[in-house]
Amino acid sequence: MSTTSWLAIDGGQSQIRLRHSGGAQAQADGVQHRPGGNVPGMLASIRQGLARLGSPRVQVAALGMSGLFQEDQSLRELARGVAAASGATRVLLVGDDVTGHAGALRGAPGVVAAIGTGTAVIGLTPGGEFNVVDGRGYLLGDEGSGFQLGRRGLRAVLEHAEGLHPPTTLTEAAIARYGPVAQIAHRIYRSEAPVAAVAAFAADVISAAGAGEPTATALVRTSMTSLARSIAAAAAGFGTGPVPVVVVGGLMRSRQVLTPVLASALAQVLPDAHLQDPAGTALDGAAWLAGGDAGPYAAMVHAFGTSSRPTTTFPAVEPQGDLPSLPSPGRPV
Numbered sequence: 001m002s003t004t005s006w007l008a009i010d011g012g013q014s015q016i017r018l019r020h021s022g023g024a025q026a027q028a029d030g031v032q033h034r035p036g037g038n039v040p041g042m043l044a045s046i047r048q049g050l051a052r053l054g055s056p057r058v059q060v061a062a063l064g065m066s067g068l069f070q071e072d073q074s075l076r077e078l079a080r081g082v083a084a085a086s087g088a089t090r091v092l093l094v095g096d097d098v099t100g101h102a103g104a105l106r107g108a109p110g111v112v113a114a115i116g117t118g119t120a121v122i123g124l125t126p127g128g129e130f131n132v133v134d135g136r137g138y139l140l141g142d143e144g145s146g147f148q149l150g151r152r153g154l155r156a157v158l159e160h161a162e163g164l165h166p167p168t169t170l171t172e173a174a175i176a177r178y179g180p181v182a183q184i185a186h187r188i189y190r191s192e193a194p195v196a197a198v199a200a201f202a203a204d205v206i207s208a209a210g211a212g213e214p215t216a217t218a219l220v221r222t223s224m225t226s227l228a229r230s231i232a233a234a235a236a237g238f239g240t241g242p243v244p245v246v247v248v249g250g251l252m253r254s255r256q257v258l259t260p261v262l263a264s265a266l267a268q269v270l271p272d273a274h275l276q277d278p279a280g281t282a283l284d285g286a287a288w289l290a291g292g293d294a295g296p297y298a299a300m301v302h303a304f305g306t307s308s309r310p311t312t313t314f315p316a317v318e319p320q321g322d323l324p325s326l327p328s329p330g331r332p333v
Contacts, residue, residue: 004021004059004060004291005020005021005022005056005057005058005059005060006020006021006058006059006060006061006062006287006290006291007019007020007021007050007056007058007060007061007062007086007088007290008061008062008063008283008286008287008289008290008291009046009049009061009062009063009064009065009283009286010064010096010099010281010282010283010285010286011030011031011042011045011046011063011064011065011066011096012030012031012066012096012116012117012250013030013031013032013033013066013067013116013117013118013195013196013199014030014116014117014196014199014250015027015028015029015030016028016029016030016031016045016046016049017049017283018046018049018050018052018053019283019286019287020053020056020058021058021287021290021291022056024053024054024056025053025283026049026050026052026053027049027052028045028046028048028049028052029044029045029048030045030117030193030196031045031065031066031067032193032195032196033066033067033137033138033195038067039074039077039078039081042065042078042081043078043081043082043085046063046081046082046085047085050085050086056086057086057087058086058087058088059087059088059089059090060088060089060090060091060092060290060291061082061083061086061088061090061091061092061290062091062092062094062099062286062287062289062290063078063082063091063092063093063094063286064094064095064096064098064099064100064282064285064286064289065093065094065095065096066095066096066116066117066118066120067118067137068093068094068095068096075093075302075304076304078093079091079093079302079304079305083304083305088305089305089306090303090304090305090306091303091304091305092289092290092294092301092302092303092304093301093302093303093304094289094297094300094301094302095120095135095300096114096120096282097112097114097120097121097122097132097135098122098285098297098300098301099282099283099285099286099289100112100114100120100122100248100249100281100282100285101122101124101285101297102282102284102285102286102288102289102295102297103248103278103279103280103281103282103283103284103285103286103288104246104248104278104279104280104281104285105124105244105246105278105279106279106280106288107124107295107296107297108124108244109124109125109126109238109244110123110124110243110244110245110246111123111124111231111234111235111243111244111245111246111273112245112246112247112248112278113144113227113230113231113234113245113246113247113248113249114247114248114249114282115144115145115146115227115247115248115249115250115251115252116145116146116199116249116250116251117142117145117146117147117195117196117199117250118135118137118138118141118142118145118146118147119134119135119141119142119143119144119145119148119227119230120132120134120135121133121134121135121227121230121231121233121234122234123231123234123235123236123237123238124296125236125237125238126238126239127237128296129237130300131233131234131235131236131237132234133230133231133233133234134230138195143223143226143227143229143230144223144224144226144227144230145199145202145223145251146199146200146202146203146250146251147195147198147199147202148223148226149199149201149202149205149206149219149220149223149251150198150199150200150201150202150205151198151201152205152219152222152223153170153174153201153202153204153205153215153216153219154174154184154188154198154201156168156170156215156219157170157171157174157181157184158181158184158185161181161182165215166215168213168214168215168216169208169213169216170204170205170208170213170215170216173201173204173205173207173208174201174204177200177201177204178201202251203254205219205220206220206251206254206257206258207254207257209257210254210256210257220257220258220261221261221265224258224261224262224264224265225265227247227262227265228262228265228266228268228269228270229269231245231266231269231270231273232266232269232270232273235270235272235273238272240272241272242272242273242274243270243272243273243274244274244276245266245270245273245274245275245276246275246276246277246278247259247262247275248278248281248282259275262275263275289301
């Protein structure tokens with residue numbers, strides 16, 4: 001049994017969650033997407049979470065981050081910052097779609113859709129091939145996400161105020177959350193985190209849909225229909241037979257409203273879909289990668305530093321780069 005100390009991080013736009021190999025867990029502020037990436041924001045949130053954990057020093061850190069960029073320089077900057085903050089000599093970076101799949105299905109074939117502020121869908125075929133769908137961010141994707149649903153709900157409220165949409169009880173919910181309708185757009189645009197501010201309204205839309213409100217019901221149906229299309233695309237290559245499908249993320253706190261609508265939509269585009277509960281969370285997936293092997297996810301991991309971990313069931317991920325000129329612990333990056 002390995003005695004390697006590790007840190008697992010699940011980084012989303014609403015919050016990040018951290019777990020130490022000793023069992024302690026903490027939360028910190030979410031990371032807002034920025035053009036070109038947001039390494040400073042990621043590191044600030046990680047440092048905040050580490051402080052709440054008691055600033056432990058570890059050997060390995062594994063991060064599943066929303067909006068993870070692919071530019072080598074940014075990845076190295078993030079890896080160096082994590083190493084400086086945690087003492088890790090090995091840093092593993094993946095998107096939160098990968099850790100979500102690892103947590104939900106533990107390397108087994110199937111499709112995992114993560115719907116929170118944004119959306120990411122990833123399928124692993126029986127032949128070991130990955131299909132990644134969406135995860136394109138709020139400007140070009142995020143179908144079925146909290147942002148998309150919240151934006152459509154707010155648009156219905158604002159259009160009603162202008163005589164462009166029928167009356168909806170979502171107006172009362174919007175006023176309760178944001179204030180007078182005439183000020184909603186201004187408050188959203190002036191918010192420090194406008195994407196999260198819009199996504200927050202998704203909870204009100206889902207609640208109204210659960211009560212049978214017509215506009216909200218139609219919006220949820222549209223959202224789940226879009227998500228079903230993405231899931232079907234991620235299931236390409238499965239052939240015949242049941243396709244395990246797991247849906248995770250913050251929006252699934254309202255699964256009693258969303259699941260029946262999604263199941264109906266999936267019946268139209270992926271009849272073989274078998275909706276099931278996740279084996280664990282994205283944080284569990286990050287912990288699995290940190291404390292063991294990457295398994296079928298190896299090719300999707302950006303690994304920096306050296307490895308002293310023993311090889312078990314799956315071959316260990318080979319380092320893809322060094323961590324040159326690591327700052328001393330606590331030094332700003």
